[in-house]
Amino acid sequence: MNKKLSWGIISTGRIAEAFAKGLQYSETGKLVAVASRDLQKAKNFAEKFSIQKAYGSYEELLADSEVEAVYIATPHPMHAEWAIKAAEAKKHILCEKPIGINHAEAMAIVEAAAENDVFLMEAFMYRCHPQTEKVVELLRENIIGDVRIIQATFSFNAGFNPESRLFNNELGGGGILDVGCYCTSMARLVAGVANGKEIEEPVELKGCGHIGSTGVDEWAVAVARFSGDICAQLSTGVAITQENVVRIFGTKGYILIPSPWIIAREGGESKIIVQVYSESSPREIVIKTDRWLYAIEADTVAENINNRQAKFPAMSWQDTLGNMKVLDMWRKEIGVVYEKEKPEKMVFTVAGRPLQPGRKLKMKYGEIRGLDKSVSRIFIGADNQQTFSHAAVMFDDFVERGGNAFDTAFIYGGGLCEKLLGQWIKSRNIRKDVIILDKGAHTPYCNPEDLTKQLFISLDRLQTDYVDIYLMHRDNPEIPVGEFVDVLNEHKRAGRIKIFGGSNWTLERIEAANEYAKKKGLEGFSAVSNNFSLARMIEPVWQGVISSSDIESRRWFEKNQIPLISWSSQARGFFTGRYSPENKSDPEMVRCWYSEDNFKRLERATHLARKLGVPTTAVALAYVLCQKFPVFAIIGPRTPMETRTSLIGLDIELTESQLKWLNLEE
Numbered sequence: 010m011n012k013k014l015s016w017g018i019i020s021t022g023r024i025a026e027a028f029a030k031g032l033q034y035s036e037t038g039k040l041v042a043v044a045s046r047d048l049q050k051a052k053n054f055a056e057k058f059s060i061q062k063a064y065g066s067y068e069e070l071l072a073d074s075e076v077e078a079v080y081i082a083t084p085h086p087m088h089a090e091w092a093i094k095a096a097e098a099k100k101h102i103l104c105e106k107p108i109g110i111n112h113a114e115a116m117a118i119v120e121a122a123a124e125n126d127v128f129l130m131e132a133f134m135y136r137c138h139p140q141t142e143k144v145v146e147l148l149r150e151n152i153i154g155d156v157r158i159i160q161a162t163f164s165f166n167a168g169f170n171p172e173s174r175l176f177n178n179e180l181g182g183g184g185i186l187d188v189g190c191y192c193t194s195m196a197r198l199v200a201g202v203a204n205g206k207e208i209e210e211p212v213e214l215k216g217c218g219h220i221g222s223t224g225v226d227e228w229a230v231a232v233a234r235f236s237g238d239i240c241a242q243l244s245t246g247v248a249i250t251q252e253n254v255v256r257i258f259g260t261k262g263y264i265l266i267p268s269p270w271i272i273a274r275e276g277g278e279s280k281i282i283v284q285v286y287s288e289s290s291p292r293e294i295v296i297k298t299d300r301w302l303y304a305i306e307a308d309t310v311a312e313n314i315n316n317r318q319a320k321f322p323a324m325s326w327q328d329t330l331g332n333m334k335v336l337d338m339w340r341k342e343i344g345v346v347y348e349k350e351k352p353e354k355m356v357f358t359v360a361g362r363p364l365q366p367g368r369k370l371k372m373k374y375g376e377i378r379g380l381d382k383s384v385s386r387i388f389i390g391a392d393n394q395q396t397f398s399h400a401a402v403m404f405d406d407f408v409e410r411g412g413n414a415f416d417t418a419f420i421y422g423g424g425l426c427e428k429l430l431g432q433w434i435k436s437r438n439i440r441k442d443v444i445i446l447d448k449g450a451h452t453p454y455c456n457p458e459d460l461t462k463q464l465f466i467s468l469d470r471l472q473t474d475y476v477d478i479y480l481m482h483r484d485n486p487e488i489p490v491g492e493f494v495d496v497l498n499e500h501k502r503a504g505r506i507k508i509f510g511g512s513n514w515t516l517e518r519i520e521a522a523n524e525y526a527k528k529k530g531l532e533g534f535s536a537v538s539n540n541f542s543l544a545r546m547i548e549p550v551w552q553g554v555i556s557s558s559d560i561e562s563r564r565w566f567e568k569n570q571i572p573l574i575s576w577s578s579q580a581r582g583f584f585t586g587r588y589s590p591e592n593k594s595d596p597e598m599v600r601c602w603y604s605e606d607n608f609k610r611l612e613r614a615t616h617l618a619r620k621l622g623v624p625t626t627a628v629a630l631a632y633v634l635c636q637k638f639p640v641f642a643i644i645g646p647r648t649p650m651e652t653r654t655s656l657i658g659l660d661i662e663l664t665e666s667q668l669k670w671l672n673l674e675e
Contacts, residue, residue: 014038014039014101014307014311016032016040016041016078017076017078018054018079018082019044019079019081019091020081021043021053022082025043027274029058030058032303037310040058041060041062042062043063043064045063048063067091071098077100079091079095079101079103080105081095081104081105084174085186085187088105088110088114088118089110089114090359090361092109093360096121096122096127096129101127103130106133106191107190108329109359110186110350111336111396112333112334112398113359116330119326122326123317123650127317128318129318133323134272135271136194136198136323138273138279140281142322143281143294144199144281145202148257151261152261152262153257156199156239157238157240157260158241158256158257159195159199159200159256161192161241162245162253162254163244164244164246165249166249167248176225176247178347178348179348183229184218184228185339187245192245193335194332196235196241197235198322200239200241204236207321209235209236209239211235211338213233214342215231215342216229217230220345230243230245231244254266254267262283262286263283264282265284266281266282268280273298274301274303275301276302278295278296280293280294281293281294352397352432353436355398358401358409364409364437367410367411372387372410372411372656374386377508377572382442382444384414384444385413385444385641386640386641387412387641387656388412388444388641389404389412390645391404391430392422392645393647403649403652406653407652408437413443415430418447418482419482424466427471431470431472434471435472446538447467447478448512449467451482452485455482455488457493460496464479464505474505475506477508478506478508478509478574479505479508480511480512481493481509481514483553490522491529508532508536510535512538513539513555515555516562519534536573537557538573539555539575539576540575540576540577541562541575541578542556542580542583542629543610543629543632544558544583544602544610544629545558545610546580547604549601563638566638566640567638571638578629578642579630579655580607583598585626588603590603590608610673614629614671621661624654627655627661628671629658631663635663635668
């Protein structure tokens with residue numbers, strides 16, 4: 010860089026002082042502004058470190074055009090709000106660890122950085138230090154053989170103070186988030202390198218600990234297992250002093266890192282002890298540097314700023330997301346829940362503001378007869394969320410992109426998915442603004458009596474008096490269609506559903522249902538939800554499901570113009586680039602989607618995507634949406650980034666010849 014990066018610091022606590030002091034010795038950065046919610050504190054901080062500008066609000070610092078990068082040093086629960094707002098202000102971000110209080114917040118922060126094209130790194134300073142690079146080098150040299158056991162501890166006794174951030178639940182207190190995050194990040198690094206990668210995620214984790222009177226973990230331990238049966242023992246605490254070291258045991262010896270976390274703050278020497286069992290005495294490897302610890306961290310930001318994220322072993326975005334997921338697992342094991350995570354407290358988005366539907370203005374809409382509002386062409390699947398935090402981040406993002414349609418079912422998550430969707434709608438007070446598609450009467454409960462029972466339960470879970478679209482999740486050919494039409498009309502007349510239809514129904518049974526309804530002067534099926542995608546479903550994904558991707562089905566929908574709400578519209582990830590004829594690592598993908606003609610479709614979609622400069626998944630979605638009959642696509646993103654990249658398909662208008670070419674019809 011030709012000029013030094015201009016930094017601003019948000020918050021003025023102890024860690025902010027440590028960074029400010031270190032930044033004075035940076036080769037690439039300079040400190041130009043500081044902000045506190047207390048202007049006098051900001052002025053005192055500025056005077057101490059000779060900073061030109063002091064602000065009494067974080068917003069003022071983010072509005073300063075001279076500030077290019079921000080260091081976020083607030084308590085944990087404020088990280089997400091200010092990291093997202095910093096990204097929206099086009100500031101590069103170094104956010105103190107942990108990046109958020111849970112994986113859901115981390116997803117939202119990473120998405121904000123990606124969408125606003127700014128640098129983002131979680132501030133694990135030890136990951137930037139040459140000592141950690143040396144550990145990686147030693148592991149890659151196989152100096153201790155195959156890694157078997159990792160021991161990582163970071164723990165101290167802060168002295169109980171219920172008002173301090175370390176013991177205050179509302180401030181994200183406890184050992185796991187504050188310093189246990191170091192242990193998980195180190196274990197994932199060691200296991201990753203040992204397995205020939207950079208980072209490895211545990212296949213299982215078990216933990217226990219002590220939750221104190223303020224509702225935070227005062228001490229906790231965990232055992233994690235990684236692939237290759239590498240096991241990690243993790244220990245942390247804020248009320249007990251332990252030996253803060255890392256030990257890595259292999260088949261030929263062990264590595265001891267006496268000071269793994271706070272490494273020579275002001276430069277100097279650190280050491281790694283290596284004992285090879287065939288050698289009589291241990292080796293002492295000394296790492297020397299004249300660079301200050303936090304200066305190295307700041308320089309890592311500047312050196313990688315054009316890539317928007319740091320290089321290994323510093324924290325990449327995926328590394329941060331993986332680490333937060335492990336911390337969630339650990340907290341769940343011992344039952345630590347923060348006040349901020351409770352549904353009744355999450356009335357705003359993670360950016361700390363009310364939900365703003367359509368703020369990002371991305372969506373396109375269609376009409377479905379019988380509904381009183383336009384329907385987003387994309388439905389988001391409320392079928393894979395396990396926590397309210399995750400659901401809220403995903404649903405908030407979808408609605409702010411203009412989405413208003415949600416797909417769920419009685420059986421999803423054993424009822425959890427309906428409950429989470431209902432809680433979220435209530436917390437945002439937007440029932441009148443959204444479309445709920447709910448499904449019931451799944452086999453073996455596909456009969457009029459169980460349909461009614463399940464509908465009442467679903468309404469209770471969803472905390473609503475009605476659903477907009479109610480679909481039978483399966484058909485039961487042993488029951489005459491008229492019995493289903495009768496009971497569905499009964500619920501429609503009672504106001505419990507607005508329109509109804511079938512999911513995974515044959516076209517012949519749909520026709521029979523609508524003929525019965527017409528003869529009886531009743532409402533018939535207004536929508537169908539079968540599979541429809543560019544890739545042909547070779548075998549049913551689940552028992553009893555039906556695909557309508559074939560040419561005869563398309564002609565039927567063109568003739569009848571009944572809306573098709575397609576599930577697995579992107580063939581369950583077939584077009585993501587993760588799959589090839591040689592890669593048979595996912596048996597379900599192989600069984601359901603692997604065929605010569607599907608890989609030809611993938612090849613053509615990839616070719617067109619490159620030509621258009623869009624992801625292949627967007628072309629696959631565009632194929633679904635550009636048919637000659639009304640199609641609405643259900644997508645099942647797990648992250649906001651997946652939602653954003655999927656919605657690119659809304660902007661692609663495929664011609665009839667392109668549709669035929671993609672589907673191998675010409």
